Amino acid sequence: MALSNATTGLRRDSKQISIFHNENVRALIVFLSSLGLFLLFWEVGARAEWFTRGVPTASATFKELWWWVTNPFFDNGPNDLGIGWNLLISLRRVAIGYILASLVAIPIGILIGISPVAYKAFNPYMQLLKPVSPLAWLPLGLYLLRDSEKTGIFVIFISSMWPTLINTAFGVASVDKDYLDVANTLGASRLRTIFKVIIPAALPNIVSGLRISMGIAWLVIVAAEMLLGTGLGYFIWNEWNNLSIPNILVAIFIIGTVGLLLDSLFAALEKFVAFGRNS
Amino acid sequence: MRSASVNSSSPTDQSSPLPQLSIRNVSKVFPGKRGLFNKLSGKTSRDFVAIEDISLEIEPNTFVSIIGPSGCGKSTLLNMIAGLSSISEGDILLNGAPITGPGPDRGMVFQSYALMPWMTVEENLRFAVETVDPTLSTKGANRIIKEYIQLVGLTGAERKHPHELSGGMRQRVGIARALAINPQILLMDEPFGALDALTRGFLQDEVERIWEQQRKTVIMITHSIDEALLLSDRIVMMTRGPAARVDEVLEVPFPRPRNRETIEQHPAYHALKAEMESHLFRETRAVEEARMSR
Ligand SMILES: Nc1ncnc2c1ncn2[C@@H]1O[C@H](COP(=O)(O)OP(=O)(O)O)[C@@H](O)[C@H]1O
Ligand SMILES: [Mg+2]
Numbered sequence: 001m002a003l004s005n006a007t008t009g010l011r012r013d014s015k016q017i018s019i020f021h022n023e024n025v026r027a028l029i030v031f032l033s034s035l036g037l038f039l040l041f042w043e044v045g046a047r048a049e050w051f052t053r054g055v056p057t058a059s060a061t062f063k064e065l066w067w068w069v070t071n072p073f074f075d076n077g078p079n080d081l082g083i084g085w086n087l088l089i090s091l092r093r094v095a096i097g098y099i100l101a102s103l104v105a106i107p108i109g110i111l112i113g114i115s116p117v118a119y120k121a122f123n124p125y126m127q128l129l130k131p132v133s134p135l136a137w138l139p140l141g142l143y144l145l146r147d148s149e150k151t152g153i154f155v156i157f158i159s160s161m162w163p164t165l166i167n168t169a170f171g172v173a174s175v176d177k178d179y180l181d182v183a184n185t186l187g188a189s190r191l192r193t194i195f196k197v198i199i200p201a202a203l204p205n206i207v208s209g210l211r212i213s214m215g216i217a218w219l220v221i222v223a224a225e226m227l228l229g230t231g232l233g234y235f236i237w238n239e240w241n242n243l244s245i246p247n248i249l250v251a252i253f254i255i256g257t258v259g260l261l262l263d264s265l266f267a268a269l270e271k272f273v274a275f276g277r278n279s
Numbered sequence: 280m281r282s283a284s285v286n287s288s289s290p291t292d293q294s295s296p297l298p299q300l301s302i303r304n305v306s307k308v309f310p311g312k313r314g315l316f317n318k319l320s321g322k323t324s325r326d327f328v329a330i331e332d333i334s335l336e337i338e339p340n341t342f343v344s345i346i347g348p349s350g351c352g353k354s355t356l357l358n359m360i361a362g363l364s365s366i367s368e369g370d371i372l373l374n375g376a377p378i379t380g381p382g383p384d385r386g387m388v389f390q391s392y393a394l395m396p397w398m399t400v401e402e403n404l405r406f407a408v409e410t411v412d413p414t415l416s417t418k419g420a421n422r423i424i425k426e427y428i429q430l431v432g433l434t435g436a437e438r439k440h441p442h443e444l445s446g447g448m449r450q451r452v453g454i455a456r457a458l459a460i461n462p463q464i465l466l467m468d469e470p471f472g473a474l475d476a477l478t479r480g481f482l483q484d485e486v487e488r489i490w491e492q493q494r495k496t497v498i499m500i501t502h503s504i505d506e507a508l509l510l511s512d513r514i515v516m517m518t519r520g521p522a523a524r525v526d527e528v529l530e531v532p533f534p535r536p537r538n539r540e541t542i543e544q545h546p547a548y549h550a551l552k553a554e555m556e557s558h559l560f561r562e563t564r565a566v567e568e569a570r571m572s573r
Contacts, residue, residue: 275397
């Protein structure tokens, strides 16, 4: 939206006003100048040793980032692995756990949402388990599975299940009664109503559940991997043991960027299934 | 003209003495909350009698409007006819057979349009047509869809989604969808209630035009006296709730096809309008007074 506004700004009337009146342009200016100030403060502060000793300068950190990004795939053993490999390892774990969780959560959410009794009966479980910190599942996973790789996936699975489950059940349970009335007056079968009306109507809720779950999965994997042998989380833990602060900052930046990309993907999907509804 | 005299056939159809729809001593009671559980939580409430002992006979090919103060039970009555709401007492017979649930012999137009936002105009109609007749070939369905999109003047908007349409266009889709399943009776619950005055007038003219072509039995709920006078053969005026009844049924003698200007010239126009105004005013004032003294 914002982009198309800016590009269609070629219209005569809007061209006469200075482009600095455009909200997006102004936001970009504030963003860039605050970023510049921050980097300047960091660089000067680190050089003047305003912070704790050992804090790298901004320029050193960027050099480091450049090196890691241009050499993503090398493999000198588990403690010296390119960031690309670590990223792929983390993404793979997230993908497996998250997809399994979604495959379980969406059908169960639909079943729970369809029946008012089931919705009321199972809601306490969902509400109770939702706020449990994902890491609380870690010991349980290790005990049950006795394997760090499987435990990582288990933790992703169990913690990224609840938002999808809750949102799906809620979306299905709160389908606009008018849609159901339409299906009823036409004499649609239960199955046809579920597939043609209820699920499409609940889709925006389902997708926003998936989006929250994805965010959680990405948060959790980094923490969980500190206790596992590979992945971005382990990379950070390892660099902390090496006391390599620039590398930790590089990893934080990469984790943030990937999280942002994943979230944008789901934001686009949300828009795609909304059809003018704003949920 | 009390409700008892309603059985006389309508002026548009003298040949058919059999009513298409008979509403016989129908009441609707919304049950209150009772039982131990509700008593403990202090949430008990008494039964609510929304409408009581309504009788009405509707002959084929008549356009009937129901008008009454807000909250009197018009939607409740229409939903019972549609089969969406259970009948507490009495019977509603469609062609002599009691109504037990919803069915495609009755098409419904909703005030909120109730179009599926994820379906295009065409898909909304297709959903209705294919649900009602699953054996229909794609070609047959396409033909029906095209015909009804044309009937409501939406040609060119087939591929659009509802959110890309204006309110008036959306309700055209709603009307097309209800008619496309070829129901015996068309039920409309304040179909133009959410539209601005200009669009509303425009759509009323459209409904008048379509009705002249199809002459289906229509039951329409409305708040608008002008709308009722323009479109109806008969106007059912309901009293305020609770326990709402039919107060009076007016015959509208204007010849068809009608339009706004010519009906105003008709000698009966002003008397009918005054009658409806005084009825609505009286009932609405009583509702307000009851609310204040509570
Ligand atoms: N499901 C329900 N349970 C209890 N009361 C209801 C229910 N639906 C409607 N009512 C009551 O029945 C009365 C008639 O409602 P309605 O038929 O919607 O009125 P109208 O369409 O004439 O404005 C109102 O007083 C409303 O509060
Ligand atoms: Mg109503």
